[in-house]
Amino acid sequence: MIYHYLEALNAKRIILASSSARRKEILDTLGLKFEILVPKFAENLNQDSFEHPKDYVVATATAKADEVRKRLSSQDQVGGAPDLIVACDTCVTLDGKIYGKPIDDDHAAQMLTMWSGRTQEVISGVCLTHRLSADRQWRSNTFSETTSVKFHTLQQDAIAAYVRSGEPRGKAGAYGIQGPGGAMIEGIVGDYYNVVGFPLHHFCKVLLPLLQSSE
Amino acid sequence: MIYHYLEALNAKRIILASSSARRKEILDTLGLKFEILVPKFAENLNQDSFEHPKDYVVATATAKADEVRKRLSSQDQVGGAPDLIVACDTCVTLDGKIYGKPIDDDHAAQMLTMWSGRTQEVISGVCLTHRLSADRQWRSNTFSETTSVKFHTLQQDAIAAYVRSGEPRGKAGAYGIQGPGGAMIEGIVGDYYNVVGFPLHHFCKVLLPLLQSSE
Numbered sequence: 001m002i003y004h005y006l007e008a009l010n011a012k013r014i015i016l017a018s019s020s021a022r023r024k025e026i027l028d029t030l031g032l033k034f035e036i037l038v039p040k041f042a043e044n045l046n047q048d049s050f051e052h053p054k055d056y057v058v059a060t061a062t063a064k065a066d067e068v069r070k071r072l073s074s075q076d077q078v079g080g081a082p083d084l085i086v087a088c089d090t091c092v093t094l095d096g097k098i099y100g101k102p103i104d105d106d107h108a109a110q111m112l113t114m115w116s117g118r119t120q121e122v123i124s125g126v127c128l129t130h131r132l133s134a135d136r137q138w139r140s141n142t143f144s145e146t147t148s149v150k151f152h153t154l155q156q157d158a159i160a161a162y163v164r165s166g167e168p169r170g171k172a173g174a175y176g177i178q179g180p181g182g183a184m185i186e187g188i189v190g191d192y193y194n195v196v197g198f199p200l201h202h203f204c205k206v207l208l209p210l211l212q213s214s215e
Numbered sequence: 216m217i218y219h220y221l222e223a224l225n226a227k228r229i230i231l232a233s234s235s236a237r238r239k240e241i242l243d244t245l246g247l248k249f250e251i252l253v254p255k256f257a258e259n260l261n262q263d264s265f266e267h268p269k270d271y272v273v274a275t276a277t278a279k280a281d282e283v284r285k286r287l288s289s290q291d292q293v294g295g296a297p298d299l300i301v302a303c304d305t306c307v308t309l310d311g312k313i314y315g316k317p318i319d320d321d322h323a324a325q326m327l328t329m330w331s332g333r334t335q336e337v338i339s340g341v342c343l344t345h346r347l348s349a350d351r352q353w354r355s356n357t358f359s360e361t362t363s364v365k366f367h368t369l370q371q372d373a374i375a376a377y378v379r380s381g382e383p384r385g386k387a388g389a390y391g392i393q394g395p396g397g398a399m400i401e402g403i404v405g406d407y408y409n410v411v412g413f414p415l416h417h418f419c420k421v422l423l424p425l426l427q428s429s430e
Binding site: 001002003004006029030031147152154155157158160161162165177178179180182183184185186187188189190191192193200201203204205 | 367369370372373380395399402404415
């Protein structure tokens with residue numbers, strides 16, 4: 001849906017503020033050209049101070065984008081100042097509680113035991129910090145995207161084998177829908193890419209009018 | 216969910232009766248070891264003779280599996296007779312009509328124009344032909360899986376750019392959710408892998424009791 005803007009988009013300097021290989025892969029799939037800059041934000045916002053998990057992930061994504069924007073502004077701009085900084089944060093929620101990455105294999109097994117037979121919500125918060133409007137001032141657009149994920153009933157020996165494989169490590173919710181963990185999932189409601197870690201459709205929907213207004 | 220049976224499963228001779236690179240990739244992701252044998256079935260069943268599109272795809276998958284089973288039975292079995300043959304057929308339906316691969320780029324553009332702003336159903340039919348029970352007789356299990364796919368409104372210049380990229384070619388419904396086409400899709404209801412071309416979860420759910428009974 002932004003395919004016809006890809007050339008215009010790729011003439012701009014775009015920064016993906018993320019260390020996630022999966023986010024890089026999703027934007028690569030789209031055909032986007034971008035640089036990666038890993039944000040130094042500590043991701044230490046107090047979850048309890050937010051009314052809803054989506055406010056928390058949007059705030060975290062915004063803090064990541066802000067840190068990268070400030071860092072770039074204070075440096076010599078060899079590549080020219082960027083036009084667009086993309087930051088994202090993804091979490092899993094069940095019964096209103098937020099879950100991130102497992103701290104170890106036991107924690108991963110605990111999480112998967114919780115998911116068994118139940119439907120969780122995967123929520124991403126995204127911040128686009130950009131200078132795409134005519135006045136070239138920095139502006140930010142933020143949004144969140146929620147996808148429901150229904151897990152099949154998981155036997156303990158299946159969970160143990162999955163944890164042993166190392167797959168859950170470093171992944172929000174201790175699974176990857178894009179790997180063998182995908183077989184545990186009966187179905188989803190919403191954007192698949194949001195479960196992988198980046199809400200591709202919503203990103204394009206927000207970006208499209210920004211590109212159209214910068215023509 | 217069949218992770219703890221992977222070793223037992225990979226001790227068996229498994230044939231994927233499909234020329235689809237995407238089906239191969241999905242089963243690879245699961246960690247399954249298998250051979251590929253392209254079915255010679257002409258895929259010429261009369262769609263009008265089936266009450267529902269899912270009956271059509273199941274019948275086509277069954278015909279593919281049957282052809283491969285008969286061909287292997289008539290040959291010297293260097294690798295030993297197979298234990299499991301997996302065949303699948305996937306179509307797109309809208310308003311009760313079945314759509315397969317586009318015949319050319321114009322046809323692809325017509326299909327995408329039809330999908331714009333609407334929700335279609337992607338239906339796969341699967342046939343597992345196997346000798347997994349104690350008596351080693353051939354048996355078949357078949358099933359179908361449906362996933363709803365909601366498309367964003369697509370502008371004609373976006374469709375034209377997508378068609379020009381060559382992406383729609385050879386793909387049921389003229390798009391690939393696993394590529395840049397994924398950005399056109401607002402969301403799905405059901406198994407993502409079914410939209411790519413193979414209903415991974417349902418496959419594991421049907422296979423698991425067959426493996427347990429063969430222990």
